[in-house]
Amino acid sequence: MKDNKLLQKVIMKKFLLFFREVRIELTVFALPFAFLSLILVEDGLPKLETFIWITMAMIGIRNFGMGINRVIDYTIDTKNPRTSNRALVTGSIRKWEMTIFLLLMAIIFIFGVYNLSFWAKLLSPVALLLVIAYPYAKRVTWGSHLVLGIVYASVPNGVYIATTNQISLESILLGLGAGFWSAGFDVIYSTADIEIDRSQGLYSIPAKFGIAKALLIAKFFHSLTIVFLTIAGIVLGSGIIYYIGVLTFLILLFVEHRMVSPDNLSRINTAFFNMNGLISILFFVSVCFDTFYNG
Incomplete structure (x- = not known):
């Protein structure tokens, strides 16, 4: 009995290590954009099974992307004081363990996508290639931030493809908004x-x-975010609550930029983690209320 409890404790500790390594809490950046896109395309609450499969696919690919980033950037991370304490660098997580984790996340993603539309299945390798491309991009171009933008832009479009087998003008606009937000x-x-x-x-x-x-x-990228989200609202025929959400998005971006300056980067973690998590959640809430109120 004691051996079983000890084994459970070891397994749980290892899982927590993996979740810390891939910053599971940062799922709050992209997942709300997937959910709000799902609510918009369904014009209300989606079917439970659709919600489950999309959530599974999002969690799988997001954690696969973070994990593969750690593997690809291993040598770089060993030389960076900010990242030298990551579990893969310190050896708390071994490379073979991370490989198993990556395979598991890829399987979760593929299984989720398999239960969605034909085009979602067909394009799933492209999604995997995109998240693999990001850590390599910074080795060849200073436009690597835009590669991350493409990854985020694929979230609304991916949800629309997964549910309708096609993209639309609103999914493109939402994707551009999400893309420039993440690039910024x-x-x-x-x-x-x-x-x-x-x-x-x-x-x-x-x-x-x-x-x-x-x-x-x-700031320019984030200005484009507000422009595209506003136009998306017009195309969607959204109500006042949606635009309150966009205004809140703008205000929080303004606060985020006020937190950092060329002479003072001490609050960069607060600006990056706290503000962007709050932005994503509040925009999701505004889209939900607007959709249900107008519906």
């Missing part, structure tokens, strides 16, 4: 690694243009 916050977060990126020959907007210009570019 990735630029902001990358300012923390500017010296490491330059010393290791990695490409990023901060490393290429400096922190001041990088923050301006992030």
Whole structure:
């Protein structure tokens, strides 16, 4: 009996290590965009099975993406003080264990997609390739942030494809909004690694243009986010609650940008993690209320 409890404790500890390594809490960035897209395409509550399969696919690919990023960036992470305590770097998680985790997440993603539309099944390898491409992109181009943007832009479009077998103007606009939002916050977060990126020959907007210009570019990306989300609301025929959500999105982005400056990056973690998590959740809530109220 004691042996079983000890084994359970060891397994649970290992699972927690994996969840910390892939920052499971950051699922709150992309998952609300998937859910709000599902509510919009269904014009209300989706079928339970559709919700389950899309949630499964999102969790699978998101954790696969974070895990593969850790594997690909292993050597880089060992030389970066900010990332040198990651479990894969310290050996708390071994590479073969991470490989099993990646296979498990890929299977979860594929199983979720398998229960969705024909085109979702057909395009699932593209989704996997996109998340693999992101960590490699910073080795070849300072536009790597836009690769992450493409990953996020695929979320609303992927949900529409999964449920209707096609994309639409509103899914494209929502995708552009999500894409430029993620590209913008990735630029902001990358300012923390500017010296490491330059010393290791990695490409990023901060490393290429400096922190001041990088923050301006992030503001431009986030301005495009608000533009595309506003146009999406017009195309969708959304009500006032949706636009209150967009306004809240704008205000929180403004606060996020006020938290960081070329001379002071001390609050970058709060700006990145707290503000963007709050943005995603509140926008999701506004879309829900608007859809149900108008419906």
